Amino acid sequence: MSIPIILLMLAVAAAAGSAAVLVSRLMRYKTNSAVESEDGFSLAHYAHMARLLNPADVAFLAAQPGMTPQDIAQFQRERRSIFRMYLRELAADFSRLHHQAREFAALSPDKSPDLVHNLIQLQFRFWLAVASVEVQLALVGIGFGRVDARRLLDAVESLNAALTAATATPGPMPVS
Numbered sequence: 343m344s345i346p347i348i349l350l351m352l353a354v355a356a357a358a359g360s361a362a363v364l365v366s367r368l369m370r371y372k373t374n375s376a377v378e379s380e381d382g383f384s385l386a387h388y389a390h391m392a393r394l395l396n397p398a399d400v401a402f403l404a405a406q407p408g409m410t411p412q413d414i415a416q417f418q419r420e421r422r423s424i425f426r427m428y429l430r431e432l433a434a435d436f437s438r439l440h441h442q443a444r445e446f447a448a449l450s451p452d453k454s455p456d457l458v459h460n461l462i463q464l465q466f467r468f469w470l471a472v473a474s475v476e477v478q479l480a481l482v483g484i485g486f487g488r489v490d491a492r493r494l495l496d497a498v499e500s501l502n503a504a505l506t507a508a509t510a511t512p513g514p515m516p517v518s
Contacts, residue, residue, distance in 0.1 A: 383435050392492070432495075
């Protein structure tokens, strides 16, 4: 067997393994129960997500006397773990809001196929953003790039705004 074929087989195996890990992580978010919150949804609760993985914090910590590379690596692992906790909560909130929007669409006297299409599209965008963030988290874990959670927050925010607007006024629910 030639070396290029072996390298290609290793690359395919690595890609398949990475895809399996990604699917496994995504399934953890998907199976998270969407528990009804007494406080309702608040995007402000997730404002900390953007700051959790700030590289300036790591740079500051690295500049402190007595900090070892192991301490910094532990700090980064713990931050990613906390970020994923927020991500699980966000996925549960999205699922809850999406469920409410589907119920609203089903009970609405104005059955709009565009509404159903928009809800499916929004759900696809959200889960694609979750997958993207998971890939970014993996890359950050090995020292590359940064994590941008804005697309996730935008998807949940637009669903919440649409649901709020639809339940406040009669008529079809605008989902963007």
